[in-house]
Amino acid sequence: MQKLTTGALMRFAKNSSSGEQPILQVLNIKLMDSKPVSESSMTASQHKKTQRYRLILSDGKHFLPSCVLTVQLNDLVTNGQLQEYSIIRLDRYLRSDLKGQTAKMILQILQITILDIATHRIGNPISLLTADLNEDNTLTTSTTKDVLQPKVTNSIFKHPIAPINKELPVLPPPSSSTITITNIDSIKNNRLFKIETLNPFQNRWTIRVRVANKTPIRTYLNGDGRLFNCNFIDETSEIRATGFGDDCDRLEPILIVGNIYYITQAQIKYANKQFNTFNNDFEMTFNNETIIERCLDNISSIPMQRLHFIPINQIQNIETNSFIDVIGIVMSINDIIHGKSKQNKDYTKRDILILDRTGQITVTLWYRIAENFQSSTIRAVIMLKGVCVKDFNGERTLSVLASTQLQIDPDLSIAHELRKWYLEEGMNIDMIDLTIQSNKHENIPWKTFSQVAEYELNMSSIVNSEIFRIKAVCTFVRHDPVYKACTRFDCKKKLQDNNDGTYYCSKCDLNYEDFKLLYMTSILLSDSTGYQWVSFFEKESEILFGCPSEQFPYGKSKDDEDKAYQKLMSICGQEKMFLIRVKLNHYNNHDRLQFTCVGIESIDARLMCRLYLEDIGRMSCILLD
């Protein structure tokens, strides 16, 4: 059993920056109230990300009831690794005291190592909050204490929030509202903090950061105000900042993308992860006390951008609705589509296709970004920072949101390399080869319908969607497997017959005289263990019916109906290997599973042998157990 670092919490209370990595025991874990986010519109997984755990940590002598776990470590609690009586080593943590009436010393837990778990509480610790701070503590180094600890008063609550070097100029009091950059001492002499260490409980900090991106000032309707956003980066992290109202006029012109600034006296608050695409729990709001001063030295340790590009073929493994950085070549630019959403809202969108060495993916642009996208960007390099990962019928797509940073031909070495690769090799590669390269259908579990039925019993386990492979027979087909679709490129919306030779597309909000036939049908698939209705769309239906959708007999004549019947009958009895995606849909206030065929393979004897042998292997393991 690990020994606890007795006295560590007292040393922490006296000097939060001792750099110690104490071994402590968890006495209790509790879920705190969620942060203010619009709860109703959140999905379960989003909600999970905003939950915070409060821990009581003990060093055997004292315990501190106000320890907050960073949300990145929530999984340790939810998956049961971190429990009551766990013994942990605090690897990275922060003192971030809460001010005001409920003044409180907060220990922010940023990184831990779980060492062990005990069966009981070790020692007989008393609360640090009621302990006498002046008791002797031999391990506290006197040097750091002298510099960083102004004075020990009778209450630990009155300690300064962050260590401040007393020799340096003190910032003006927060009450002043007429501060300008000229009438104060330069803030660049302040002790510098890194973005990584900023949190809402510190009130005195100065950071030195580069402006990575800035939005124009825009107005918003509900609230009738205006705002701008910018993104700051330093060596450690990134943070989004917002200025409202008068702060726009004062600060927006000062901040220029690429320049470095000292910033102090802005509010740090919890980021609403639903909208903030940044890898930071917090965000910054400027106020009338915020001071921004240009740093004229080019600090080369601060990068120009913080980017982590995901190769396109790996996007399939990324959770939908998460935000990533992607770089690729613009391969095609579709026409703009004007449509109406389900909420009866007009939208404008444009799809483009981008390519890198590993694969290609569709990127959807919206509104002004869609309208302004230049056709000349074809074959240019496009960089997307904070682009949203979406799922459409099992295929991943990307959606460029207003907060996404989009740059054409960025001056980055990776962009130059990509362009060089494209000119020398990429443009000669057959796109179909690339699609195959993405090997997205490997390692898909093979199931029978008796196993598929288990999805119904455990719906909530399907986070986004799952794919399985099944050998099955087409048993029954719904009539009318084709529908009249909007001919506008990429629209495919089912048209309403006006019965006057014209058709109405609710998506385009226009009447058309023409239509195209597209497949959309349900087929009852079965094997020896069960059955399931599965939706089939264009590509997969064409394989089964053996003709393109526009050739499917559609007329009302006896001849056409006979031919259609023949077609329907022709697929009954066909046995194939189907790739099926199962997705959880919320429909009319209840959950149901939706099965869609996303691929058809002929039954290959070698593949079947391999699958059977794998199953036999698994069964013999079970028998031997």
Added chain:
DNA sequence: CCCCCCCC
């Protein structure tokens, strides 16, 4: 205090 990010 924003936070719209929509479509098949």
